[in-house]
Amino acid sequence: MPDFIPYGRQSIDEADIKAVCDTLRSDYLTQGPVVSEFENAMAALSDCKFGVATNSATSALHVACLALGVAAGDYVWTTPNTFIASANCALYCNTSIDFVDIDPITYNLCPEQLERKLIEAKKSNTLPKVIIPVHFAGHPCDMQALARLADTYKFKIIEDASHAVGAKYQEKPVGSQYSDICIFSFHPVKVMTSAEGGMAVTNNPKLAKKMHCLANQGITRAPQDLNEPSPGGWYYEQQSLGFNYRMTELQAALGLSQLNKLHLFIEQRRDLAQNYYKLLRHLPIRLPGEATYASSSWHLFPILLPEALIEKREQVFTALREAGIGTQVHYIPVHTQPYFQKLGFQWGDFPISEDYYFRTLSLPLFPALTLDDQERVVAVLSNAIDKACIG
Structure with missing residues (x-):
């Protein structure tokens, strides 16, 4: 029987292994300088100002929804042709989910279908707060067309680029324009891997700060963000109900090494x-x-x-x-x-x-x-x- 050929497989070389081993020998295994370095590198790749690393793209989608204020009574729309995480992230926020059918050529969320649905939703006062287009199979959605509708109907856009690290739209990196937040996945079968892991990139400093806080149990240590004067260097505040969605140094080290390739x-x-x-x-x-x-x-x-x-x-x-x-x-x-x-x-x-x-x-x-x-x-x-x- 010939060797089994999977539909996808990670590509790991000695440089990747060395990067992880070097981190194992360092002072940090969980939160440390490599995570920040990976965040900055992914932001630069996307022509964005800020990166927020998480333990999965699902987690990144969740905190992105929360950072945009998605809550009970709101509506979030995405495509049916995606992994369930693109819809579940809205349900985690106790909001209503709905779908927009796909373009028969690109298999992505269809702008024409979206516009027709928005026209009807406006009549019933059920317009979405957030749209989550998915760059299926690595092929970018028509983001300019979606952004035009966002301007008209006043919704926010989260690009689910879990499949599309390194893809380009109009010759620019996905996530660099037309959306509020863009999400990447580093699962082993994706274009590059950090074993497990995700990343949110944005140009909005307030959204970046919110996502960082939410992914870290809702905790902040930054003196300028504290509600009370700090009594000492140990002090932190939980300012919201957050989650333990942090990426480890080991994942970030692998991600950085993969990013080089x-x-x-x-x-x-x-x-x-x-x-x-x-x-x-x-x-x-x-x-x-x-x-x-x-x-x-x-x-x-x-x-x-x-x-x-x-x-x-x-x-x-x-x-x-x-x-x-x-x-x-x-x-x-x-x-x-x-x-x-x-x-x-x-x-x-x-x-x-x-x-x-x-x-x-x-x-x-x-x-x-x-x-x-x-x-x-x-x-x-x-x-x-x-x-x-x-x-």
């Missing part, structure tokens, strides 16, 4: 995507693309099977898995999950997202994937599709 990771992913285009062009499938405004970081390579094979998707999926190809489905639409159905959502609410879900498969894509691996993936996929068509 980010340009190479993205270059390798883009080359692999181009090779998939060449290898897959003969198959009756839809390939992902890039809008003219976007430069994807290619976290995922999602293909769409033809409508005629919707009922055979499981057959194709199983054939790939049995041949050692770690295909995956990204994502089951959030609104169809049992928990969200209890909130009143149901199948049929967002048909474009649902059609995409029924037809999609993600093919392996990570820097260490070889051209031989890709040829093997395509050969197995081609054979599986041929059998599905015949059967």
